[in-house]
Amino acid sequence: MSVDRDARDSQLEVRVWRGGDEGRYQPFEVPRRDNQTVLDVVTWIQRHIDPTVSYRFACRVGMCGSCAMTVNGRPRWTCRTHVSKVAGDGKLEIAPLANMPVIKDLTVDMTPFFEKWQQADGVFTGSATRHDDVARIKPDMPARQAADAGIECINCGVCFAACDTVRWNSDYLGPAALNRAWTLANDTRDTANSERLAAISRDGGCHACHSHQSCEQHCPQALNPTAAIAGLKRLSMKAFIRGEIG
């Protein structure tokens, strides 16, 4: 094997989306490294080739949920996605997350994503004051376990980008917001459940979910928003039978 071949083999062929909703892919060659993440690749391009490449990241350890992008057609958290796992052939196509407006290059406007958390009543509403004792929640309680199963969401938007229903129905609240509503519905301290069930039963609410399970498939935290949404459907059905929501 020649030296040239070695050099070529150690290069990644990377195509990065440039522009807004309208744009094109720009090709880059990036040195391949051991233990290299997709975020490392984008950072290398910005630092060594083109400082105008826009992208978003913060923690680099899979906690903040800032760095999600579309990698070879699939939404992923790029800081925890190893190149070796997704680009066996040495080719990477990196695009902004789907289902959100593109601001520039790899940066999307997440406003619609977070607005839907508000629309799903994704805010804890309690009745206790600072003068009350801390609520005692048994960890083995079924409701607490249901909440715990969905509580580790990092708001990265991967499920929202992966969801067919979000793509087809702009009113749909999406997996993350509904998963949040489900964790609150299982929080025994919360006092706004009727209002929340009404909020997630409106047009574009949990009943719009087709259970394609792309959210579960792509969630980097291995959460299952589809199961959470199924739970909300059951709760809303019960609330309807009780006459609490229409």
Place this chain on the structure above:
Amino acid sequence: MTELRLYILQRVTAFLMIPLILAHVFVIFYATSNGLKAGDILARTQGSVGWALFYGLFVLLAAIHGAIGVRTVLREWADLSRTTASIASGALAALLFALGMRAVIAVVMPGGAL
């Protein structure tokens, strides 16, 4: 009708259709495996209130269930507004019901009406 009510109605119609579908499929197997001809079948169905109710209910449930699903498809894939999709799927439900009832009447009315 609210989205929640449409959702529940579609599930209830699906649930009610399960025994009807099983009976319908069983009858198809029974009729074909016993070599029944059209005349034999009509002899059993014509004038039968039971079969009229069975297939009349089946047609009603299928028309409602299918139209609610098509309404969602029209909204998501044809990008129709809520109102337009509701009108279109309502018309589809009426059409399915009319066609289905025409077939039911044809096999249960004495002498094969229509």
